[in-house]
Amino acid sequence: MKFKCILNGWAPNVKAQAEELNSFMNSFLGNGANPASTILFYANHEDRHSLPGLVPTECAEFVRIDRCQPETILEALQRIEDKEDTSLYLFPAGFAGAELAVRWAFRQKGSSLVQVEQVAPREGCLIAKKKAYADHVLAAFRLTRQPFCISPANGSVDRLPIAARDNLQIIEHDLTGLREDAFARDSQRIPAEQAKDLGAGKFLVVGGRGLGSKEHVKQLKDVAAAMGAEFGISRPVALNAWGPMQWLIGVSGTIARPDVCIAAGVSGAAAFYAGIEKSKIIIAINSDPQARIIKAADVAIIDDYKTVMDELLKILKPIKPAI
Amino acid sequence: MKILVCFKAAPNVEMLLEEDWVINNELQVDTSFVRNDLGSYEESALEMALKLSDASDDLGIPLELNALTVDGSGATPILKTLSALRFATVVRIQPRNNLLFQPTAVASIISQYIRQHALQDVVLLGRQSDIGENAKTPLLAAEMLGWPCITRATRIEPADKKHLIVTHQVDDGYAREKVRMPCVISVGDAPCTYLRKPTLRDRLDYGKKDIEVLTMEDFQLPAETEMLTGLEILHHERAGVVIEGKSPAEKAKVLYEEHLKPVLSGKEVKR
Ligand SMILES: Cc1cc2nc3c(=O)[nH]c(=O)nc-3n(C[C@H](O)[C@H](O)[C@H](O)COP(=O)(O)OP(=O)(O)OC[C@H]3O[C@@H](n4cnc5c(N)ncnc54)[C@H](O)[C@@H]3O)c2cc1C
Numbered sequence: 157m158k159f160k161c162i163l164n165g166w167a168p169n170v171k172a173q174a175e176e177l178n179s180f181m182n183s184f185l186g187n188g189a190n191p192a193s194t195i196l197f198y199a200n201h202e203d204r205h206s207l208p209g210l211v212p213t214e215c216a217e218f219v220r221i222d223r224c225q226p227e228t229i230l231e232a233l234q235r236i237e238d239k240e241d242t243s244l245y246l247f248p249a250g251f252a253g254a255e256l257a258v259r260w261a262f263r264q265k266g267s268s269l270v271q272v273e274q275v276a277p278r279e280g281c282l283i284a285k286k287k288a289y290a291d292h293v294l295a296a297f298r299l300t301r302q303p304f305c306i307s308p309a310n311g312s313v314d315r316l317p318i319a320a321r322d323n324l325q326i327i328e329h330d331l332t333g334l335r336e337d338a339f340a341r342d343s344q345r346i347p348a349e350q351a352k353d354l355g356a357g358k359f360l361v362v363g364g365r366g367l368g369s370k371e372h373v374k375q376l377k378d379v380a381a382a383m384g385a386e387f388g389i390s391r392p393v394a395l396n397a398w399g400p401m402q403w404l405i406g407v408s409g410t411i412a413r414p415d416v417c418i419a420a421g422v423s424g425a426a427a428f429y430a431g432i433e434k435s436k437i438i439i440a441i442n443s444d445p446q447a448r449i450i451k452a453a454d455v456a457i458i459d460d461y462k463t464v465m466d467e468l469l470k471i472l473k474p475i476k477p478a479i
Numbered sequence: 480m481k482i483l484v485c486f487k488a489a490p491n492v493e494m495l496l497e498e499d500w501v502i503n504n505e506l507q508v509d510t511s512f513v514r515n516d517l518g519s520y521e522e523s524a525l526e527m528a529l530k531l532s533d534a535s536d537d538l539g540i541p542l543e544l545n546a547l548t549v550d551g552s553g554a555t556p557i558l559k560t561l562s563a564l565r566f567a568t569v570v571r572i573q574p575r576n577n578l579l580f581q582p583t584a585v586a587s588i589i590s591q592y593i594r595q596h597a598l599q600d601v602v603l604l605g606r607q608s609d610i611g612e613n614a615k616t617p618l619l620a621a622e623m624l625g626w627p628c629i630t631r632a633t634r635i636e637p638a639d640k641k642h643l644i645v646t647h648q649v650d651d652g653y654a655r656e657k658v659r660m661p662c663v664i665s666v667g668d669a670p671c672t673y674l675r676k677p678t679l680r681d682r683l684d685y686g687k688k689d690i691e692v693l694t695m696e697d698f699q700l701p702a703e704t705e706m707l708t709g710l711e712i713l714h715h716e717r718a719g720v721v722i723e724g725k726s727p728a729e730k731a732k733v734l735y736e737e738h739l740k741p742v743l744s745g746k747e748v749k750r
Contacts, residue, residue: 164650167650167651168650168651169650169651226628226630227627250650251630251631251648251649251650252649252650254614255618255628255630258614258615258618258619258622259618259621259622259628262618262619262622262623263622266704267704267705268615268705269705270613270614270615271612271614283708286612287612287713288580288610288611288612288710289492289508289610289612290492290493290609290610290612291612291713292492292495292500292508292712292713293500293502293508293710293711293712293713294710294711294713295580295707295709295710295711296707296708296709296710296711297580297705297706297707297708298705298706298708299704299705300704300705300706301704339627339658339659339662340627340629340645340656340657340658340659341656341657341659342656342657343654343655343656344654344655344656345649345651345652345653345654346646346652346653346654346655347651347652348651348652348653358742358748359742383739383743384743391519391668394668394670395523395668395669395670395671395672395673396670396671397670397671401633401648401668401670402652404668408668415742415748416738416739416742416748423493424715425493426713426715429715433715436748436749436750437738437748437750438717439734439738445721448493450719450721451715451716451717451719452715452716452717452719453717453718453719454717454718454719454720455718455720455721455722455734455738456719456720456721456722457721457722457727457730457731457734458721459727459730460727463727464727464730464731464734465731466727467727467728467730467731467732468731468734468735468739470728470731471731471732471735472735475743
């Protein structure tokens with residue numbers, strides 16, 4: 157099955173995206189068994205030299221465009237892929253990847269699935285699995301019309317570093333000036349408040365709706381910092397603006413892989429749990445013995461989270477005076 | 480400016496117990512006995528539309544809010560609430576069968592409705608429904624209409640009669656852009672967008688209005704190219720050892736001694 161990876165060199169996390177695609181390919185598409193190449197979009201001449209290090213396949217096409225808007229990328233793809241017989245397009249897991257997969261499949265009269273956990277090529281079709289029912293269920297789909305356009309689920313695979321290649325075959329395209337009539341103008345970037353890789357720490361404390369207020373979120377974050385832990389929040393906490401969206405843990409945010417995770421005042425909904433299930437040890441603190449998180453944790457304390465954390469602070473203070 | 484918000488009511492599956500998770504012969508989980516709530520992204524879309532309407536009023540830009548659902552009659556209470564919140568038209572299209580995993584069909588119905596029944600300037604949708612989780616409907620609707628699409632919007636403000644200012648999530652944070660209409664906007668994780676409640680007075684004055692119901696006779700359905708072939712319930716069980724103790728202090732001590740001390744002292748942790 158001939159396939160292509162599509163990467164957006166504009167994305168600040170393009171390296172992570174490329175490593176994830178590399179891992180996804182290796183896990184499901186047989187290492188080197190299928191003819192594969194990569195289409196990489198970029199904007200600035202200065203970025204050109206770093207592109208080969210991002211290519212997870214033997215061949216690559218580097219496409220220079222003006223704007224990173226999906227509309228522009230789709231139009232550029234249309235130009236270069238016009239007469240291609242690609243069976244499968246693999247888009248990255250980020251926001252833009254999922255959008256491009258669906259829209260590209262529509263334009264190519266193919267089929268698409270996003271937030272995909274696993275794929276398996278079959279004769280004339282592709283079997284792909286993704287979560288449904290608020291992440292309680294794994295649903296299998298048969299994609300019947302080629303090209304199949306797939307975007308993996310956030311954090312569905314570990315990153316696999318890209319091996320350096322001396323014999324990379326490169327085709328260059330310059331498609332700058334492609335689309336004059338941009339529908340979105342005066343674009344202003346607002347960088348994320350926390351650029352740090354939240355998922356990479358060894359110790360994570362997460363606060364849920366049970367914290368009850370913005371002030372309590374700040375208090376728990378301070379305790380986490382003093383213990384040397386990263387701090388994350390559940391979706392209702394972010395939606396209440398008790399903490400920034402960049403701290404979100406779960407399918408819509410960060411999939412963390414710490415050694416130890418303390419989940420305080422979270423019920424353990426599946427869409428949240430996906431963000432901590434790769435932890436080696438999960439400790440739940442919840443006042444409700446029936447909360448789903450209790451059974452899904454290794455260790456649990458059934459009590460008011462604040463009293464427990466206050467007591468924990470009393471123990472830690474003499475050991476860690478910074479608290 | 481005409482704004483159409485498309486939404487879907489979804490069963491609150493967090494209310495299901497472990498034993499309720501059973502897959503039936505029609506490849507579905509029976510959720511008929513749990514309460515229907517607004518999907519979380521759709522709720523944000525509806526509130527963002529109301530906020531946009533308030534702000535447009537302040538600027539003297541005329542704006543009409545409309546709502547559409549492709550769903551069974553379970554959505555009626557929500558549609559009544561939207562009437563009470565002064566949505567000009569609230570429409571329900573009754574599908575012939577369950578379209579949970581058929582985003583192409585839903586997007587096609589939405590785009591046909593807009594083309595043939597009620598042309599709009601902006602279509603607002605949640606980026607993903609809570610149960611189907613296809614995350615495709617807004618994108619497909621945009622493609623079918625031939626309109627551009629802004630994804631993961633977190634804030635929409637009026638600019639003038641032909642443009643909106645949309646803040647949306649991108650891979651490295653947010654982008655704030657002036658967007659020309661017509662367009663499709665898919666709503667992402669937007670803080671402070673819980674749907675407001677109508678006043679009692681508005682419930683009485685507007686909430687009783689009839690809801691327009693259309694049948695599938697008016698619509699053609701495309702063939703789905705992604706077929707659901709199986710469902711598998713995911714279980715997330717661990718040891719779940721509960722730390723017992725007479726007081727929170729005692730429990731905290733056990734937590735520290737047995738579980739946190741090794742971590743804080745830098746020992747390697749094994750699962
Ligand atoms: C498509 C989709 C994507 C989603 N993505 C995410 C995501 O990425 N991340 C995410 O978090 N959610 C996500 N959600 C939402 C998710 O389904 C849940 O709604 C959410 O995780 C619930 O958050 P919570 O546990 O903080 O709140 P709740 O479910 O309200 O739980 C609060 C808990 O706090 C406990 N509590 C209350 N007071 C105290 C106290 N004083 N001490 C101790 N415990 C207390 C309660 O017993 C309860 O168990 C998503 C949903 C959908 C449909």
